[in-house]
Amino acid sequence: MAKVVAVTGNEAVANALRQVNPDVCGIYPITPQTDMMQRYASYISNGKVDTEAILVESEHSSMSACIGASAAGGRVVTATSSQGLALMWEMLHIASGDRLPIIMPVVNRALSAPLNIHGDHSDAMGCRDTGWIQIWSENGQEAYDNTIQAFRVGEHMDIRLPVMVCMDGFIISHSIERMEYLEDDEVKKFVGPFKNLFPLLDLEKPKSYGPLILTDLYHEYKKAQHEVMLKVKDVVLEVAKDFEKMSGRKYGLFETYRLEDADIAIVILNSAAGTTKDVVDELRDKGIKAGLLKPRLFRPFPYEEMAEALKNARAVCVMDRSDSFGGYGPLFMEVSSALYQLKNRPALINKIYGLGGRDYLPSHGEMVFNELAEIAAGGKIKAYKEYIGVRE
Amino acid sequence: MATPLTLKELSKKEELFTHGHRMCAGCGAPTIVKMVLLATEYPVVAANATGCLEVSTCISEYTAWKIPWIHTAFENAAATLSGVETMYRSLKKQGKIDKDVKFIAFGGDGGTYDIGFQSLSGAMERGHDMIYICYDNGAYMNTGIQRSSATPMGADTTTCPAGSCVPGKLRPRKNLTKIMAEHNIPYAAQASPSHWMDLMKKVRKAHELPGAKFLNVISPCNRGWRSKTNDAITLSRLAVNTCYWPLYEIEEGITKVTYTPKEKLPLLDFIKPQGRFKHLFEPGNEWLLKAMQEEVDREWAKLQAAEKCGC
Numbered sequence: 278m279a280k281v282v283a284v285t286g287n288e289a290v291a292n293a294l295r296q297v298n299p300d301v302c303g304i305y306p307i308t309p310q311t312d313m314m315q316r317y318a319s320y321i322s323n324g325k326v327d328t329e330a331i332l333v334e335s336e337h338s339s340m341s342a343c344i345g346a347s348a349a350g351g352r353v354v355t356a357t358s359s360q361g362l363a364l365m366w367e368m369l370h371i372a373s374g375d376r377l378p379i380i381m382p383v384v385n386r387a388l389s390a391p392l393n394i395h396g397d398h399s400d401a402m403g404c405r406d407t408g409w410i411q412i413w414s415e416n417g418q419e420a421y422d423n424t425i426q427a428f429r430v431g432e433h434m435d436i437r438l439p440v441m442v443c444m445d446g447f448i449i450s451h452s453i454e455r456m457e458y459l460e461d462d463e464v465k466k467f468v469g470p471f472k473n474l475f476p477l478l479d480l481e482k483p484k485s486y487g488p489l490i491l492t493d494l495y496h497e498y499k500k501a502q503h504e505v506m507l508k509v510k511d512v513v514l515e516v517a518k519d520f521e522k523m524s525g526r527k528y529g530l531f532e533t534y535r536l537e538d539a540d541i542a543i544v545i546l547n548s549a550a551g552t553t554k555d556v557v558d559e560l561r562d563k564g565i566k567a568g569l570l571k572p573r574l575f576r577p578f579p580y581e582e583m584a585e586a587l588k589n590a591r592a593v594c595v596m597d598r599s600d601s602f603g604g605y606g607p608l609f610m611e612v613s614s615a616l617y618q619l620k621n622r623p624a625l626i627n628k629i630y631g632l633g634g635r636d637y638l639p640s641h642g643e644m645v646f647n648e649l650a651e652i653a654a655g656g657k658i659k660a661y662k663e664y665i666g667v668r669e
Numbered sequence: 670m671a672t673p674l675t676l677k678e679l680s681k682k683e684e685l686f687t688h689g690h691r692m693c694a695g696c697g698a699p700t701i702v703k704m705v706l707l708a709t710e711y712p713v714v715a716a717n718a719t720g721c722l723e724v725s726t727c728i729s730e731y732t733a734w735k736i737p738w739i740h741t742a743f744e745n746a747a748a749t750l751s752g753v754e755t756m757y758r759s760l761k762k763q764g765k766i767d768k769d770v771k772f773i774a775f776g777g778d779g780g781t782y783d784i785g786f787q788s789l790s791g792a793m794e795r796g797h798d799m800i801y802i803c804y805d806n807g808a809y810m811n812t813g814i815q816r817s818s819a820t821p822m823g824a825d826t827t828t829c830p831a832g833s834c835v836p837g838k839l840r841p842r843k844n845l846t847k848i849m850a851e852h853n854i855p856y857a858a859q860a861s862p863s864h865w866m867d868l869m870k871k872v873r874k875a876h877e878l879p880g881a882k883f884l885n886v887i888s889p890c891n892r893g894w895r896s897k898t899n900d901a902i903t904l905s906r907l908a909v910n911t912c913y914w915p916l917y918e919i920e921e922g923i924t925k926v927t928y929t930p931k932e933k934l935p936l937l938d939f940i941k942p943q944g945r946f947k948h949l950f951e952p953g954n955e956w957l958l959k960a961m962q963e964e965v966d967r968e969w970a971k972l973q974a975a976e977k978c979g980c
Binding site: 300301303327328329331332333334335338339341342343344345346347348349351353367368371375433477478479480483484485486487488489490491493494667 | 712714716717723724728729730732734735736737738739740741742744745749750751752753754755756757758759760763766768770773787788790792794795799803917
């Protein structure tokens with residue numbers, strides 16, 4: 278029986294982790310994640326979980342310790358944001374290179390300088406090439422559901438990769454929403470016991486983790502990592518199917534909203550997708566064929582499926598809440614790569630919005646749709662990339 | 670019953686760090702690792718910081734380690750092993766593992782004194798049940814003899830080369846053993862492969878004390894020290910007998926010198942056979958030789974005073 282609650286995103290994800298009951302958890306504070314791990318620490322102090330915490334002295338050590346713990350043989354979690362994720366960067370590659378299924382909620386926050394604690398996607402986008410699976414969440418419910426599903430995906434015996442579950446800092450992490458919790462035993466059953474693969478603590482069969490591999494095999498090793506990533510999509514869908522059976526909530530590689538017959542569409546991640554859906558509804562009421570695509574699985578990126586979903590639109594705007602300075606936004610680059618393979622492609626523009634927690638308002642979405650409508654009607658593209666919501 | 674620390678008995682024990690590794694001929698580190706593992710009477714898991722020992726002992730499909738071994742990066746052997754040890758405690762608490770297992774981290778001085786200092790300090794403060802062993806060869810030898818905070822005063826390295834204006838490193842070494850003891854850990858000690866019995870006893874003692882332990886072992890590097898390949902043990906003995914590298918332990922805050930040289934030799938005896946100090950014998954550098962001897966004398970006096978006062 279589902280339980281309806283009113284909780285913050287951080288609280289929901291902490292509860293998901295409690296229900297999964299991992300063996301080891303790396304804990305280090307950083308806004309806006311802090312409150313999630315604080316809650317988890319109180320579960321440990323009050324005997325609600327079997328988890329042993331490592332109260333590390335930095336995020337670099339947190340990820341290092343998580344790698345050690347995961348290699349030792351067991352279920353491992355940690356959580357972070359922003360600078361903390363940036364500090365982990367070196368170790369993120371090692372977690373994925375060693376094929377360790379560590380699960381890490383990332384409460385998305387801007388990167389310094391200037392210092393800013395509010396939500397944008399610069400942190401997770403900055404480590405999109407680290408070999409981690411990335412699953413993005415619109416709201417607290419999705420963050421909760423995705424966290425539970427992440428264990429099944431990362432720990433799948435054909436995958437064995439670390440997973441980041443992303444949600445927007447403050448907007449989701451600190452806002453109270455109505456959501457549904459699954460029962461503890463449902464989650465336990467869904468996730469299942471941890472299956473070991475080459476545990477370091479198997480003393481009878483000693484393993485060496487982390488060899489030096491030079492020109493002889495490194496290239497092949499990395500190719501293998503890419504190939505395993507290609508299997509992730511199917512596993513994500515398989516896990517989502519099981520999750521739907523249990524919860525009634527449906528998940529895919531991405532979500533489409535009134536996109537099937539849309540002439541104009543916005544591609545947008547996380548919480549701003551919720552705002553944009555309202556705009557879509559308003560435009561539809563006016564007879565304008567607007568639609569939306571909200572990516573969920575960003576790594577690996579579902580290029581073919583996304584191209585298929587967007588192929589009938591005439592003009593599409595990809596909206597990025599992070600930037601690759603001097604280039605396009607990271608989401609735009611992916612969608613652009615996906616669409617290039619089509620014979621007839623929609624016109625494509627890129628808007629950068631909401632950096633460092635700048636509000637994304639329905640009027641912004643409306644403005645973008647108006648521009649797309651002009652382009653769809655044969656108007657000229659004024660700028661391929663543009664910042665919106667800028668103070669003049 | 671623990672294996673007696675005699676050569677006869679130890680020679681019968683299986684070596685858990687095997688031949689076939691690719692460390693340089695005459696390197697001190699593999700000898701130290703063999704001694705440490707021979708002294709260890711428990712199942713043991715090792716972590717290794719990036720460095721000479723790591724890159725030379727596990728390459729592609731080949732490993733010299735007959736024990737579970739993990740390397741992740743340069744600055745985090747202590748953090749990595751603290752994760753392994755925490756998983757062990759978690760599984761033990763849950764009844765999923767029953768054996769008593771010990772944990773040892775190995776790092777060079779660059780990975781320990783410098784870049785790994787923070788993660789080492791964190792792991793020691795948290796009190797993970799492990800021994801962190803630094804094989805201190807006094808520079809970043811793996812990348813080609815760059816200065817570290819363990820490099821002795823006066824030494825010529827590739828990043829503080831002895832030139833016409835600067836005669837090598839001008840600062841004294843960081844006293845890491847003392848810094849680690851100040852973490853209020855049960856045991857911190859210095860050892861040398863020349864005094865193998867002392868080293869092995871320290872490893873045994875450290876294993877029996879619960880919590881985080883630190884062992885600093887001098888490890889001659891003939892490439893960096895510009896010394897002969899058959900001089901590793903001779904030089905580490907001279908390091909001890911000149912009191913450049915005193916053998917001592919700090920157990921629960923109490924300092925004990927575990928070996929006092931019968932005759933304290935002049936520092937010159939240790940530095941003369943090493944090419945990294947040869948510029949010091951050129952005219953004009955006498956002051957630095959004097960400063961180096963004074964530094965050794967001062968530290969040795971401080972250590973003896975600490976032992977005398979029972980602190």
